[in-house]
Amino acid sequence: MERVKQLVAERPVVIFSRSTCCMCHTIKTLLCDFGVNLAVYELDEIPRGREIEQALSRLGCQSLPAVFIGGELVGGANEVMSLHLNRSLIPMLRRVGALWL
Numbered sequence: 001m002e003r004v005k006q007l008v009a010e011r012p013v014v015i016f017s018r019s020t021c022c023m024c025h026t027i028k029t030l031l032c033d034f035g036v037n038l039a040v041y042e043l044d045e046i047p048r049g050r051e052i053e054q055a056l057s058r059l060g061c062q063s064l065p066a067v068f069i070g071g072e073l074v075g076g077a078n079e080v081m082s083l084h085l086n087r088s089l090i091p092m093l094r095r096v097g098a099l100w101l
Contacts (some may be wrong), residue, residue: 001055003048008068012098013038016056016066023077024065024077031085034096069098 002034008014013031017024019042031038040083043049056066059073067074068089083089093099 004052004055004059007041008071011039012070012096013093014068015040016052016064017042018064021064027065027067027080034090036093043066053099055063069093084097
């Protein structure tokens with residue numbers, strides 16, 4: 001759990017993902033298209049990825065991607081897309097310094 005907190009604190013936007021997950025790819029593409037410089041951790045490609053996934057589960061994240069903005073767990077693809085559709089995502093990204101414009 002401490003490792004997750006440490007990784008999340010390092011950048012304004014952090015995504016824990018699987019390289020083969022289409023929803024993970026969709027959310028990463030959405031944020032990159034906005035110009036967000038995000039940190040992505042592919043849990044199926046990094047050492048101890050399974051441990052990180054278990055820690056995310058204990059934090060309340062039941063599926064991937066697990067998106068953190070400003071150090072807080074936003075949720076998965078559904079939550080991020082809901083924020084985007086109700087026009088809350090970009091202001092949130094600006095508040096944490098992930099977008100400049």
